Amino acid sequence: MKIVDKLKKEKVSISFEFFPPKTKELEDSLFKTIEELKPINPTFVSVTYGAGGSTREKxxxxxxxxxxxxxxxxxxHLTCVGHSKQEIKQILEDYKNIGIENILALRGDIPLSFDKKDIPLDGCKHAFELVSLIKDNFGDYFCIAVASYPEGHPESPNLERDIYYFKQKVxxxxxxxxxxxxxxxxxxxxxxxxxxxAGVNIPIIPGIMPITNFNQIRKFASLCGATIPEDVVKLFEKYADNPEETKKIGIEFATKxxxxxLKNGVKGLHxxxxxKSDATIKIYNNIKALL
Incomplete structure (x- = not known):
């Protein structure tokens, strides 16, 4: 079922993102996590795509x-950097044959190992071009999601320009x-x-990253340009040598x-x-009375 149709029907959507595991053991662990999260009855789940198509098959x-x-x-998830348009169409045709109706269309991070010659001349340089390619070749078969950046994309010169690029995708x-x-x-x-x-009126779902490992999340945040408030940094630094306390306050922070x-009318949480399931389940149980 198309996610956009589900979003119209549900009061508040709850969804989860996973990444492709590298080993059979980690894959088994992922599907154990999925089983643990299934009782929440998420609106949808998503699976990420490595930089430059590095996890394409996985x-x-x-x-x-x-x-x-x-x-x-x-x-x-589907990133266009590193793929020709023909490759992208083949990937999408394969997903259609499998029965997948939902795609998160992304430009994707450019791998450090990439040279300009590694980027196909007939590829898509931007996410809006990928969205157009999907629409031009598959019509309305796929429900298409895109990324947005509350603090602006790290490569955008300013917030106004960032909205301009976002509106192009819409x-x-x-x-x-x-x-x-x-x-x-x-x-x-x-x-x-x-x-x-700017006249953008599609559903926008906030992405929630529970802080369960502060150094790891701080690294993620620096890479994507997300600000961690100074008082939050000080709070987590106080418990830098206490993983259990870090996880506890991370769950409390994400719950708040x-x-x-939700109290401000947001209709979804991703x-x-x-x-992993533990932190997400605890946060869900803390907020489910508001759903």
Whole structure:
């Protein structure tokens, strides 16, 4: 089923992101996580795609397995950097044959090992071109999601230009968006205001990253340009040598973040699970009275 249709029916959507595991042992662990999260009855789950297509086959295999072995609606991430348009069409045709109806269309990070000659001349340089390619070749078969950045994409010169690029993706045919992680809700609310002023009215689902390993999340945040407020940094640094306390306050922080979003009328939450269930389940149980 198309996710955009499900979003119209549900009061509040809950969804989860997974990444393709590298070993059979980790794959078994992922599907154990999926089983543990299934009782929440998520609106959808998604599977990431490595930089430059580095997890192309693994992403496809995990998406196919979730689709065939569970009752979950699954969305495949697809990045266009490093692929020719013909390759992209082949990937999409394969997903269509499998029965996948939902794609998260991304430009993707450019791998450090890439040279300009590694980027196909007939490829898509930007996400809006990928959205257009999907629409031009598959019509309305796929529900298309795109990424958005409450604090602006790291490569955007300013927030106004960032909205311009986001609107290009929407006008090309994007059905809904999932945001990059953020740790101060004011960035998300300001982003929604900018979208409204720009005439962007697709559903925008905030991406939630529970802080269970502070050094790991701080590294992720620095790479994607997400600000961690100074008082939050100090709080987690205080418990740098205490993993259990870090996880506890990380769950408390994410719970408060989600409660504030829900009380302000947000209609969905997308959890970056890092292929683990414990923190997400605890946060869900803390907020389910608001759903």
């Amino acid at each position: 992403t496809r295999d995990i998406v196919k397995k979730i689709h065939e072995e569970t009752n979950l609606t699954v969305m495949a 006008e090309a045919g994007a059905d809904f968006s999932i945001t990059q992680m953020f740790f101060d809700n004011s960035y998300f609310y300001d982003f929604l205001d900018r979208c409204t002023k 973040q989600c409660e504030d979003l 959890f970056y699970t890092l292929n």
